[in-house]
Amino acid sequence: MFVTISIFNLSFFLIINGDNSSAINFEAFGVSANYSTVLNNANRVFNEIFTVRNYHKELAPMDTSLESNSSNESRLQIGVTVQMIYIVNLDMAQQNLLTYVELELIWQDVRLAWEPENFEKVPTIWIHCDQVWAPENIAENVSREKFSFSNVKTENVISIEEVFPDRFKQCKLYANGTVHYDTILLIQSVCSMNIERFPFDQQKCSLQFTSQIYDMNLINARGELFTKQPGVTPQGNAEWSVVNCTVEKIHYTGYSSAGMDLIAFWLTLKREPKKSRLQIEITIQLLYIFNLDMAQQYLSTYIELALTWQDVRLAWKPENFDEVSTIWVHCDQVWTPENIVDNVCQNLALL
Ligand SMILES: *[C@@H]1O[C@H](CO)[C@@H](O)[C@H](O)[C@H]1NC(C)=O
Ligand SMILES: *[C@@H]1O[C@H](CO)[C@@H](O)[C@H](O)[C@H]1NC(C)=O
Ligand SMILES: *[C@@H]1O[C@H](CO)[C@@H](O)[C@H](O)[C@H]1NC(C)=O
Ligand SMILES: *[C@@H]1O[C@H](CO)[C@@H](O)[C@H](O)[C@H]1NC(C)=O
Ligand SMILES: *[C@@H]1O[C@H](CO)[C@@H](O)[C@H](O)[C@H]1NC(C)=O
Ligand SMILES: *[C@@H]1O[C@H](CO)[C@@H](O)[C@H](O)[C@H]1NC(C)=O
Numbered sequence: 001m002f003v004t005i006s007i008f009n010l011s012f013f014l015i016i017n018g019d020n021s022s023a024i025n026f027e028a029f030g031v032s033a034n035y036s037t038v039l040n041n042a043n044r045v046f047n048e049i050f051t052v053r054n055y056h057k058e059l060a061p062m063d064t065s066l067e068s069n070s071s072n073e074s075r076l077q078i079g080v081t082v083q084m085i086y087i088v089n090l091d092m093a094q095q096n097l098l099t100y101v102e103l104e105l106i107w108q109d110v111r112l113a114w115e116p117e118n119f120e121k122v123p124t125i126w127i128h129c130d131q132v133w134a135p136e137n138i139a140e141n142v143s144r145e146k147f148s149f150s151n152v153k154t155e156n157v158i159s160i161e162e163v164f165p166d167r168f169k170q171c172k173l174y175a176n177g178t179v180h181y182d183t184i185l186l187i188q189s190v191c192s193m194n195i196e197r198f199p200f201d202q203q204k205c206s207l208q209f210t211s212q213i214y215d216m217n218l219i220n221a222r223g224e225l226f227t228k229q230p231g232v233t234p235q236g237n238a239e240w241s242v243v244n245c246t247v248e249k250i251h252y253t254g255y256s257s258a259g260m261d262l263i264a265f266w267l268t269l270k271r272e273p274k275k276s277r278l279q280i281e282i283t284i285q286l287l288y289i290f291n292l293d294m295a296q297q298y299l300s301t302y303i304e305l306a307l308t309w310q311d312v313r314l315a316w317k318p319e320n321f322d323e324v325s326t327i328w329v330h331c332d333q334v335w336t337p338e339n340i341v342d343n344v345c346q347n348l349a350l351l
Protein backbone atom coordinates (compact mmCIF):
# COMPACT_ATOMS: atom_id res chain seq x y z
CA MET A 1 0.00 0.00 0.00
CA PHE A 2 2.62 2.47 1.08
CA VAL A 3 4.96 1.52 -1.73
CA THR A 4 2.23 2.07 -4.31
CA ILE A 5 1.68 5.62 -3.08
CA SER A 6 5.36 6.42 -3.04
CA ILE A 7 5.75 5.45 -6.69
CA PHE A 8 3.24 8.11 -7.69
CA ASN A 9 4.21 10.72 -5.16
CA LEU A 10 7.92 10.78 -4.51
CA SER A 11 7.86 13.87 -2.29
CA PHE A 12 5.29 12.30 0.01
CA PHE A 13 7.53 9.23 0.19
CA LEU A 14 10.50 11.36 1.21
CA ILE A 15 8.55 13.25 3.87
CA ILE A 16 7.38 10.03 5.47
CA ASN A 17 10.82 8.65 5.02
CA GLY A 18 12.47 11.64 6.69
CA ASP A 19 10.03 11.62 9.59
CA ASN A 20 11.74 11.21 12.91
CA SER A 21 8.71 11.62 15.11
CA SER A 22 9.29 8.15 16.56
CA ALA A 23 12.82 9.13 17.57
CA ILE A 24 13.74 8.62 21.17
CA ASN A 25 15.78 11.20 22.97
CA PHE A 26 18.51 9.00 24.41
CA GLU A 27 20.14 12.06 25.96
CA ALA A 28 17.63 11.53 28.77
CA PHE A 29 19.58 8.36 29.58
CA GLY A 30 22.85 10.21 29.93
CA VAL A 31 24.45 9.81 26.48
CA SER A 32 25.57 12.65 24.22
CA ALA A 33 23.14 14.40 21.91
CA ASN A 34 25.19 13.36 18.88
CA TYR A 35 25.12 9.71 19.85
CA SER A 36 21.38 9.90 20.40
CA THR A 37 20.94 11.41 16.93
CA VAL A 38 23.13 8.77 15.29
CA LEU A 39 21.18 5.96 16.95
CA ASN A 40 17.88 7.42 15.78
CA ASN A 41 19.12 7.93 12.25
CA ALA A 42 20.64 4.46 12.01
CA ASN A 43 17.30 3.11 13.17
CA ARG A 44 15.52 5.03 10.44
CA VAL A 45 17.93 3.70 7.82
CA PHE A 46 17.32 0.17 9.06
CA ASN A 47 13.54 0.61 9.01
CA GLU A 48 13.69 2.12 5.57
CA ILE A 49 15.64 -0.82 4.11
CA PHE A 50 14.24 -3.78 5.97
CA THR A 51 10.66 -2.69 6.75
CA VAL A 52 9.57 -0.12 4.18
CA ARG A 53 11.22 -1.70 1.15
CA ASN A 54 10.42 -5.14 -0.14
CA TYR A 55 13.98 -6.30 0.36
CA HIS A 56 14.30 -10.08 0.14
CA LYS A 57 17.64 -11.45 1.20
CA GLU A 58 16.68 -14.76 -0.41
CA LEU A 59 16.79 -13.07 -3.79
CA ALA A 60 20.26 -12.56 -5.25
CA PRO A 61 20.96 -9.17 -6.87
CA MET A 62 22.05 -10.78 -10.13
CA ASP A 63 21.50 -9.22 -13.52
CA THR A 64 20.15 -12.36 -15.14
CA SER A 65 19.73 -10.57 -18.46
CA LEU A 66 23.49 -10.75 -19.00
CA GLU A 67 24.63 -13.01 -21.81
CA SER A 68 27.51 -15.44 -21.65
CA ASN A 69 29.76 -12.88 -23.37
CA SER A 70 29.00 -10.19 -20.78
CA SER A 71 31.79 -7.75 -19.97
CA ASN A 72 33.44 -8.03 -16.56
CA GLU A 73 32.25 -4.56 -15.65
CA SER A 74 28.58 -5.37 -16.15
CA ARG A 75 28.68 -8.32 -13.75
CA LEU A 76 28.16 -8.25 -9.99
CA GLN A 77 31.57 -7.36 -8.58
CA ILE A 78 32.63 -9.53 -5.66
CA GLY A 79 35.82 -8.70 -3.80
CA VAL A 80 37.50 -11.72 -2.23
CA THR A 81 40.15 -10.35 0.09
CA VAL A 82 42.43 -12.29 2.38
CA GLN A 83 43.14 -9.98 5.30
CA MET A 84 45.24 -12.41 7.35
CA ILE A 85 46.64 -15.94 7.15
CA TYR A 86 48.01 -18.06 9.98
CA ILE A 87 49.68 -21.35 9.13
CA VAL A 88 48.47 -23.95 11.61
CA ASN A 89 50.08 -27.01 10.10
CA LEU A 90 51.52 -28.38 6.91
CA ASP A 91 51.24 -32.14 7.13
CA MET A 92 53.71 -33.98 5.00
CA ALA A 93 52.10 -37.41 5.36
CA GLN A 94 48.65 -36.16 4.36
CA GLN A 95 49.88 -33.42 2.01
CA ASN A 96 47.46 -31.10 3.78
CA LEU A 97 47.70 -27.47 4.70
CA LEU A 98 45.68 -26.17 7.64
CA THR A 99 45.27 -22.39 7.89
CA TYR A 100 43.24 -19.77 9.68
CA VAL A 101 42.19 -17.22 7.09
CA GLU A 102 40.48 -13.90 7.68
CA LEU A 103 38.45 -13.54 4.52
CA GLU A 104 36.58 -10.38 3.62
CA LEU A 105 33.90 -10.49 0.95
CA ILE A 106 32.81 -7.16 -0.53
CA TRP A 107 29.95 -6.60 -2.93
CA GLN A 108 27.39 -3.95 -3.78
CA ASP A 109 23.72 -4.80 -3.38
CA VAL A 110 22.16 -1.58 -4.61
CA ARG A 111 18.81 -2.60 -3.13
CA LEU A 112 20.37 -1.73 0.25
CA ALA A 113 21.47 1.79 -0.70
CA TRP A 114 20.12 4.97 0.95
CA GLU A 115 20.51 8.70 0.47
CA PRO A 116 22.61 9.93 3.41
CA GLU A 117 21.06 13.40 2.93
CA ASN A 118 17.70 12.01 4.01
CA PHE A 119 19.14 10.51 7.17
CA GLU A 120 21.28 13.34 8.52
CA LYS A 121 24.28 11.94 6.67
CA VAL A 122 24.44 8.48 8.27
CA PRO A 123 27.30 7.02 6.18
CA THR A 124 27.32 3.39 7.38
CA ILE A 125 25.46 1.02 9.63
CA TRP A 126 26.48 -2.31 11.14
CA ILE A 127 23.96 -5.09 10.83
CA HIS A 128 23.79 -8.79 11.46
CA CYS A 129 24.87 -10.54 8.26
CA ASP A 130 21.79 -12.74 8.34
CA GLN A 131 19.81 -9.64 7.30
CA VAL A 132 21.32 -9.49 3.84
CA TRP A 133 21.95 -11.63 0.84
CA ALA A 134 25.58 -12.77 0.72
CA PRO A 135 27.52 -14.62 -1.96
CA GLU A 136 28.08 -17.32 0.61
CA ASN A 137 28.87 -20.02 -1.87
CA ILE A 138 32.30 -18.51 -2.38
CA ALA A 139 33.28 -19.10 1.22
CA GLU A 140 31.76 -22.52 1.30
CA ASN A 141 33.25 -25.93 1.11
CA VAL A 142 34.95 -25.93 -2.26
CA SER A 143 35.82 -29.54 -2.80
CA ARG A 144 36.94 -29.91 -6.36
CA GLU A 145 38.51 -33.31 -6.39
CA LYS A 146 36.67 -34.20 -9.55
CA PHE A 147 37.98 -31.23 -11.51
CA SER A 148 40.95 -31.65 -13.72
CA PHE A 149 41.96 -29.36 -16.53
CA SER A 150 44.50 -30.33 -19.10
CA ASN A 151 47.96 -29.15 -18.07
CA VAL A 152 46.58 -27.43 -15.01
CA LYS A 153 47.05 -28.83 -11.57
CA THR A 154 44.31 -27.63 -9.29
CA GLU A 155 44.56 -27.77 -5.56
CA ASN A 156 41.45 -28.46 -3.55
CA VAL A 157 40.02 -27.14 -0.44
CA ILE A 158 39.00 -30.17 1.58
CA SER A 159 36.97 -28.42 4.22
CA ILE A 160 36.09 -24.96 5.42
CA GLU A 161 34.81 -24.18 8.89
CA GLU A 162 33.62 -20.80 10.02
CA VAL A 163 35.26 -19.90 13.29
CA PHE A 164 32.88 -17.12 14.38
CA PRO A 165 29.58 -18.36 15.75
CA ASP A 166 26.61 -17.08 13.71
CA ARG A 167 25.57 -14.90 16.60
CA PHE A 168 28.56 -12.61 16.10
CA LYS A 169 28.50 -12.15 12.35
CA GLN A 170 28.41 -8.43 11.68
CA CYS A 171 28.38 -6.82 8.27
CA LYS A 172 29.22 -3.20 7.53
CA LEU A 173 26.75 -1.57 5.19
CA TYR A 174 27.64 1.61 3.26
CA ALA A 175 25.11 4.12 1.95
CA ASN A 176 25.79 3.04 -1.63
CA GLY A 177 24.71 -0.51 -0.79
CA THR A 178 28.22 -1.91 -0.45
CA VAL A 179 28.48 -4.74 2.10
CA HIS A 180 31.68 -5.77 3.89
CA TYR A 181 31.46 -9.30 5.23
CA ASP A 182 34.44 -10.31 7.33
CA THR A 183 34.81 -13.87 8.50
CA ILE A 184 37.49 -16.16 9.93
CA LEU A 185 37.77 -19.57 8.36
CA LEU A 186 39.68 -22.69 9.28
CA ILE A 187 40.62 -24.11 5.90
CA GLN A 188 42.08 -27.51 5.19
CA SER A 189 43.43 -27.76 1.69
CA VAL A 190 45.54 -30.13 -0.36
CA CYS A 191 49.12 -29.07 -0.93
CA SER A 192 51.28 -31.29 -3.11
CA MET A 193 54.69 -31.15 -1.55
CA ASN A 194 58.05 -31.69 -3.13
CA ILE A 195 60.44 -32.94 -0.47
CA GLU A 196 63.55 -33.63 -2.49
CA ARG A 197 65.39 -30.87 -0.72
CA PHE A 198 64.18 -31.79 2.78
CA PRO A 199 64.94 -30.35 5.32
CA PHE A 200 65.83 -27.23 3.31
CA ASP A 201 62.70 -27.29 1.23
CA GLN A 202 60.20 -24.64 0.20
CA GLN A 203 56.62 -25.49 -0.57
CA LYS A 204 54.07 -23.64 -2.64
CA CYS A 205 50.47 -24.12 -1.61
CA SER A 206 47.33 -22.42 -2.79
CA LEU A 207 43.90 -21.59 -1.47
CA GLN A 208 41.41 -21.33 -4.25
CA PHE A 209 37.96 -19.83 -4.29
CA THR A 210 35.32 -19.94 -6.92
CA SER A 211 31.60 -19.74 -7.24
CA GLN A 212 30.03 -23.12 -7.59
CA ILE A 213 26.52 -21.80 -7.96
CA TYR A 214 26.28 -18.60 -9.99
CA ASP A 215 26.95 -18.63 -13.69
CA MET A 216 30.32 -17.09 -14.40
CA ASN A 217 28.83 -14.53 -16.78
CA LEU A 218 26.91 -12.97 -13.85
CA ILE A 219 29.74 -12.30 -11.40
CA ASN A 220 33.24 -10.90 -11.50
CA ALA A 221 35.29 -11.97 -8.50
CA ARG A 222 38.46 -10.07 -7.74
CA GLY A 223 41.14 -11.31 -5.37
CA GLU A 224 43.04 -8.95 -3.10
CA LEU A 225 45.45 -9.23 -0.21
CA PHE A 226 45.77 -7.38 3.11
CA THR A 227 43.85 -4.22 2.17
CA LYS A 228 42.64 -3.46 5.67
CA GLN A 229 45.97 -3.01 7.38
CA PRO A 230 48.90 -2.24 5.13
CA GLY A 231 52.08 -4.04 6.12
CA VAL A 232 50.33 -7.14 7.42
CA THR A 233 52.25 -10.31 6.70
CA PRO A 234 51.03 -13.89 6.91
CA GLN A 235 52.12 -15.75 10.03
CA GLY A 236 54.01 -19.01 9.87
CA ASN A 237 54.21 -21.58 12.64
CA ALA A 238 57.11 -23.15 14.54
CA GLU A 239 58.17 -25.16 11.52
CA TRP A 240 57.28 -23.01 8.53
CA SER A 241 57.81 -19.36 7.74
CA VAL A 242 55.95 -17.60 4.96
CA VAL A 243 58.25 -16.36 2.21
CA ASN A 244 55.53 -14.58 0.28
CA CYS A 245 51.87 -14.60 -0.50
CA THR A 246 50.35 -13.58 -3.82
CA VAL A 247 46.96 -13.60 -5.45
CA GLU A 248 46.07 -14.54 -8.99
CA LYS A 249 42.90 -14.85 -10.98
CA ILE A 250 42.84 -17.95 -13.12
CA HIS A 251 40.44 -18.11 -16.00
CA TYR A 252 39.64 -21.50 -17.45
CA THR A 253 37.97 -21.69 -20.81
CA GLY A 254 35.89 -24.55 -22.03
CA TYR A 255 34.38 -25.42 -18.68
CA SER A 256 31.19 -23.61 -19.66
CA SER A 257 30.49 -21.03 -22.36
CA ALA A 258 31.52 -18.23 -19.96
CA GLY A 259 34.52 -20.21 -18.72
CA MET A 260 35.40 -20.46 -15.05
CA ASP A 261 37.22 -18.04 -12.80
CA LEU A 262 39.24 -19.04 -9.77
CA ILE A 263 40.77 -16.73 -7.23
CA ALA A 264 43.98 -18.40 -6.12
CA PHE A 265 46.01 -17.22 -3.12
CA TRP A 266 49.52 -18.64 -3.34
CA LEU A 267 51.65 -19.17 -0.27
CA THR A 268 55.35 -19.93 -0.47
CA LEU A 269 56.47 -21.61 2.75
CA LYS A 270 60.01 -22.23 3.87
CA ARG A 271 60.95 -24.87 6.39
CA GLU A 272 62.85 -23.44 9.31
CA PRO A 273 65.72 -25.92 9.75
CA LYS A 274 66.65 -24.36 13.09
CA LYS A 275 63.24 -25.09 14.47
CA SER A 276 62.89 -28.56 12.99
CA ARG A 277 66.44 -29.69 13.75
CA LEU A 278 66.79 -33.39 13.30
CA GLN A 279 66.74 -35.09 16.67
CA ILE A 280 68.92 -38.16 16.88
CA GLU A 281 68.84 -40.18 20.03
CA ILE A 282 71.59 -42.61 20.76
CA THR A 283 70.76 -45.24 23.33
CA ILE A 284 73.14 -47.84 24.58
CA GLN A 285 71.06 -50.99 24.81
CA LEU A 286 73.67 -53.55 25.81
CA LEU A 287 77.17 -53.31 27.03
CA TYR A 288 79.40 -56.35 27.28
CA ILE A 289 82.70 -55.77 28.86
CA PHE A 290 84.80 -58.61 27.61
CA ASN A 291 88.21 -57.38 28.53
CA LEU A 292 89.55 -54.81 30.87
CA ASP A 293 93.27 -54.99 30.32
CA MET A 294 95.02 -53.48 33.30
CA ALA A 295 98.42 -53.73 31.74
CA GLN A 296 97.46 -52.07 28.44
CA GLN A 297 94.95 -49.76 30.12
CA TYR A 298 92.19 -50.28 27.60
CA LEU A 299 88.63 -51.36 27.69
CA SER A 300 87.16 -53.60 25.04
CA THR A 301 83.39 -53.57 24.78
CA TYR A 302 80.64 -54.66 22.51
CA ILE A 303 78.08 -51.93 22.47
CA GLU A 304 74.67 -52.26 20.90
CA LEU A 305 73.66 -48.85 19.74
CA ALA A 306 70.10 -47.94 18.87
CA LEU A 307 69.81 -44.81 16.82
CA THR A 308 66.40 -43.21 16.81
CA TRP A 309 65.42 -40.32 14.63
CA GLN A 310 62.37 -38.94 12.95
CA ASP A 311 62.27 -38.62 9.21
CA VAL A 312 58.79 -37.27 8.56
CA ARG A 313 59.06 -38.24 4.93
CA LEU A 314 58.55 -41.81 6.14
CA ALA A 315 55.43 -41.08 8.16
CA TRP A 316 52.03 -42.59 7.53
CA LYS A 317 48.62 -42.53 9.17
CA PRO A 318 48.04 -45.91 10.86
CA GLU A 319 44.27 -45.54 10.44
CA ASN A 320 44.73 -45.64 6.69
CA PHE A 321 46.61 -48.96 6.90
CA ASP A 322 44.58 -51.16 9.25
CA GLU A 323 46.29 -49.59 12.27
CA VAL A 324 49.71 -50.83 11.17
CA SER A 325 51.93 -48.56 13.19
CA THR A 326 55.36 -50.05 12.61
CA ILE A 327 57.11 -51.93 9.85
CA TRP A 328 60.60 -53.39 9.57
CA VAL A 329 62.61 -52.40 6.54
CA HIS A 330 66.15 -52.91 5.43
CA CYS A 331 68.18 -49.91 6.47
CA ASP A 332 69.31 -49.40 2.89
CA GLN A 333 65.79 -48.23 2.19
CA VAL A 334 66.04 -45.17 4.38
CA TRP A 335 68.34 -42.31 5.02
CA THR A 336 70.43 -42.97 8.14
CA PRO A 337 72.43 -40.48 10.17
CA GLU A 338 75.61 -42.55 9.86
CA ASN A 339 76.50 -45.90 8.36
CA ILE A 340 76.49 -47.38 11.81
CA VAL A 341 73.40 -49.46 11.54
CA ASP A 342 73.78 -52.16 8.96
CA ASN A 343 71.21 -54.84 9.13
CA VAL A 344 67.66 -54.19 10.16
CA CYS A 345 65.85 -51.04 11.07
CA GLN A 346 62.60 -50.73 12.91
CA ASN A 347 60.56 -47.96 11.41
CA LEU A 348 57.83 -46.58 13.64
CA ALA A 349 54.84 -44.69 12.39
CA LEU A 350 55.64 -41.23 13.57
CA LEU A 351 52.29 -39.52 13.45
C1 LIG B 1 14.38 15.28 13.94
O1 LIG B 1 14.95 15.77 12.71
C2 LIG B 1 15.27 17.15 12.75
C3 LIG B 1 15.73 17.55 11.36
O2 LIG B 1 16.17 16.46 10.59
C4 LIG B 1 16.32 17.42 13.80
O3 LIG B 1 16.62 18.80 13.88
C5 LIG B 1 15.82 16.92 15.15
O4 LIG B 1 16.85 17.09 16.12
C6 LIG B 1 15.42 15.46 15.05
N1 LIG B 1 14.87 15.04 16.32
C7 LIG B 1 15.39 13.98 16.99
C8 LIG B 1 14.73 13.67 18.30
O5 LIG B 1 16.35 13.31 16.59
C1 LIG C 1 28.28 16.77 17.51
O1 LIG C 1 28.10 16.84 16.10
C2 LIG C 1 28.38 18.14 15.58
C3 LIG C 1 27.99 18.13 14.11
O2 LIG C 1 28.34 16.93 13.50
C4 LIG C 1 29.85 18.47 15.81
O3 LIG C 1 30.14 19.75 15.30
C5 LIG C 1 30.16 18.41 17.30
O4 LIG C 1 31.54 18.62 17.52
C6 LIG C 1 29.73 17.06 17.88
N1 LIG C 1 29.90 17.06 19.32
C7 LIG C 1 30.61 16.17 19.99
C8 LIG C 1 30.66 16.30 21.47
O5 LIG C 1 31.20 15.23 19.40
C1 LIG D 1 27.13 -10.98 -27.05
O1 LIG D 1 26.60 -11.84 -28.05
C2 LIG D 1 25.38 -11.39 -28.62
C3 LIG D 1 24.92 -12.44 -29.60
O2 LIG D 1 24.80 -13.67 -28.96
C4 LIG D 1 25.60 -10.04 -29.28
O3 LIG D 1 24.36 -9.58 -29.83
C5 LIG D 1 26.14 -9.05 -28.27
O4 LIG D 1 26.46 -7.83 -28.93
C6 LIG D 1 27.41 -9.59 -27.61
N1 LIG D 1 27.77 -8.69 -26.54
C7 LIG D 1 29.03 -8.35 -26.30
C8 LIG D 1 29.27 -7.45 -25.12
O5 LIG D 1 29.96 -8.75 -26.97
C1 LIG E 1 37.96 -9.49 -17.73
O1 LIG E 1 38.06 -10.91 -17.79
C2 LIG E 1 39.09 -11.39 -18.63
C3 LIG E 1 38.99 -12.89 -18.61
O2 LIG E 1 37.87 -13.34 -17.99
C4 LIG E 1 40.42 -10.90 -18.13
O3 LIG E 1 41.44 -11.33 -19.00
C5 LIG E 1 40.42 -9.40 -18.03
O4 LIG E 1 41.63 -8.95 -17.45
C6 LIG E 1 39.26 -8.94 -17.17
N1 LIG E 1 39.21 -7.48 -17.12
C7 LIG E 1 38.94 -6.82 -15.99
C8 LIG E 1 38.90 -5.33 -16.11
O5 LIG E 1 38.75 -7.36 -14.92
C1 LIG F 1 33.34 -30.48 2.85
O1 LIG F 1 33.28 -31.41 1.80
C2 LIG F 1 33.79 -32.67 2.13
C3 LIG F 1 33.80 -33.52 0.88
O2 LIG F 1 32.66 -33.26 0.08
C4 LIG F 1 32.96 -33.27 3.26
O3 LIG F 1 33.48 -34.51 3.63
C5 LIG F 1 33.00 -32.32 4.45
O4 LIG F 1 32.14 -32.79 5.47
C6 LIG F 1 32.54 -30.93 4.05
N1 LIG F 1 32.74 -30.03 5.17
C7 LIG F 1 31.84 -29.11 5.53
C8 LIG F 1 32.20 -28.23 6.69
O5 LIG F 1 30.79 -28.97 4.94
C1 LIG G 1 30.61 2.63 -1.86
O1 LIG G 1 31.05 3.46 -0.81
C2 LIG G 1 32.28 3.05 -0.21
C3 LIG G 1 32.52 3.94 0.98
O2 LIG G 1 32.38 5.27 0.64
C4 LIG G 1 33.39 3.13 -1.26
O3 LIG G 1 34.60 2.70 -0.69
C5 LIG G 1 33.04 2.24 -2.45
O4 LIG G 1 33.99 2.36 -3.45
C6 LIG G 1 31.65 2.58 -2.99
N1 LIG G 1 31.29 1.55 -3.94
C7 LIG G 1 30.80 1.82 -5.14
C8 LIG G 1 30.50 0.65 -6.00
O5 LIG G 1 30.60 2.96 -5.51
Ligand SMILES: *[C@@H]1O[C@H](CO)[C@@H](O)[C@H](O)[C@H]1NC(C)=O
Residues within 6 Å of the ligand: 202, 243, 244, 245, 246, 268
Ligand atom coordinates in the same frame (compact mmCIF):
# COMPACT_ATOMS: atom_id res chain seq x y z
C1 LIG H 1 57.73 -15.93 -3.90
O1 LIG H 1 58.82 -16.71 -3.48
C2 LIG H 1 59.24 -17.69 -4.42
C3 LIG H 1 60.35 -18.47 -3.78
O2 LIG H 1 61.32 -17.63 -3.22
C4 LIG H 1 59.70 -17.02 -5.71
O3 LIG H 1 60.03 -18.01 -6.65
C5 LIG H 1 58.57 -16.15 -6.25
O4 LIG H 1 59.00 -15.45 -7.37
C6 LIG H 1 58.10 -15.18 -5.18
N1 LIG H 1 56.96 -14.45 -5.68
C7 LIG H 1 56.86 -13.15 -5.54
C8 LIG H 1 55.64 -12.52 -6.15
O5 LIG H 1 57.67 -12.47 -4.95
